[in-house]
Each structure stands twice: as structure tokens, then as C-alpha cells.
Amino acid sequence: MNEGANRNRKTALIFSGVAVGMVAMSFAAVPAYRAFCQVTGWGGTTQRAEAGAQEVLERPVTVRFDAAVSDGLSWRFKPEQVSQDLHIGETALAFFEAENLSSKPVTGRASFNVTPAKAGIYFKKIECFCFTEQTLQPGETVSMPVTYFVDPAIAKDTNLDDVQTITLAYTFFPWEDAETGSGGDSAAE
CATH class of the missing domain: 2.60.370.10 (Ctag/Cox11)
Structure with a gap:
């Protein structure tokens, strides 16, 4: 494989990892926010x-x-x-x-x-x-x-x-x- 193909593959893997991480964080955000509010009373909880x-x-x-x-x-x-x-x-x-x-x-x-x-x-x-x-x-x-x-x-x-x-x-x-x-x-x- 040439140098350009390796670089493209590495870039694609990085962007895929970032996208997967962002999706995972979006699912974790609601329970994490709810837990934070219950512990701190934030927002009148x-x-x-x-x-x-x-x-x-x-x-x-x-x-x-x-x-x-x-x-x-x-x-x-x-x-x-x-x-x-x-x-x-x-x-x-x-x-x-x-x-x-x-x-x-x-x-x-x-x-x-x-x-x-x-x-x-x-x-x-x-x-x-x-x-x-x-x-x-x-x-x-x-x-x-x-x-x-x-x-x-x-x-x-x-x-x-x-x-x-x-x-x-x-x-x-x-x-x-x-x-x-x-x-x-x-x-x-």
C-alpha cells in the first residue's frame, strides 16, 4: 500500500472513533445530567x-x-x-x-x-x-x-x-x- 492510502485509512479510523465517541456521549448525557441534578439540586430538582x-x-x-x-x-x-x-x-x-x-x-x-x-x-x-x-x-x-x-x-x-x-x-x-x-x-x- 502506498503512503496516501495509509494516511487516508488512519484519518478514517480517527473520524470513525470520534463519531462513535460522540454518539456514546450523547446517550450518556441524559442519565449523567439527571444524576447531577439529583445530587446537587440543580434546576430545582x-x-x-x-x-x-x-x-x-x-x-x-x-x-x-x-x-x-x-x-x-x-x-x-x-x-x-x-x-x-x-x-x-x-x-x-x-x-x-x-x-x-x-x-x-x-x-x-x-x-x-x-x-x-x-x-x-x-x-x-x-x-x-x-x-x-x-x-x-x-x-x-x-x-x-x-x-x-x-x-x-x-x-x-x-x-x-x-x-x-x-x-x-x-x-x-x-x-x-x-x-x-x-x-x-x-x-x-
Whole structure:
């Protein structure tokens, strides 16, 4: 083989390796970003906790609730309470109501965040409907709980001294079941 053919082959291998690497990184980006957000609270991502806080502070906080449904999901979804007043570290229970407006079973899954985003690392959920997908039968209405608290460590973060209200927001999206292919209801009913 001549020198030019070897150089072309080497260049092709390098570019192929770069392309494969870029594809691999694009698939790894979503899980890596999700893990980063869960660890740091980036973008208002809340945290999971096994149990409630060990102490309750005198500092009050108001938690407001927001709910939305993405296109393609024939549900009505709303918080059952507008807000709750509690103390930092106090465990609270809130409920959200979902109704399947379609004529067939529909599965959805909720994404969530808090605002201000800087409070995300201190907002801890013990139990939540958002941890798994939810399937509602035709016309079914359910009340879904979330058990949460605001971590007392927030009081040591001077960047959060101004936080008196935290909004917990959920958006339900269609969830495709890998086995049946069912889930969201994008067809008009």
C-alpha cells in the first residue's frame, strides 16, 4: 500500500472513533445530567429522603403547589390545596388529584421541580406518586399523596435566607409501557 492510502485509512479510523465517541456521549448525557441534578439540586430538582428531619425549626416556610399536564395526555391534574404553611423540618402531606378524561387506560409519569431553584437541594420527598408511573382507568379519578419536608440545613445556607415560599411543581407526561406500547393518549377521544 502506498503512503496516501495509509494516511487516508488512519484519518478514517480517527473520524470513525470520534463519531462513535460522540454518539456514546450523547446517550450518556441524559442519565449523567439527571444524576447531577439529583445530587446537587440543580434546576430545582428535589431530593429523596428515607425519613423526616430530626429537628423542626421555628423558621416558617410556605409551600405552594402547581400542576400541569403535557400535550398528549388526556388527564385533568391539579393540587388539592393551594399551599401549606409549615416550619422548616416539619413533615407535611399534600395531595394532587388526577382524572383520566379518555375512554381507555392511560399511564403517565410526573416530572417535578421547585422554585426558587436554589431551594431544590433542601426540598426532601419521603414518598411521592412521582417516583413511579401512574395508570388511570377510563374516567378514574385518584388522589395522590406526596410526603415531604424542607431540610433544616437550609437555615445554615445564607444564600437562602430570603426564601420564605417554595413552589413544588409537577407536570404529567405520557408514559410508554415497554411491554405493551400503551401509555399516553395522543389520539383525540
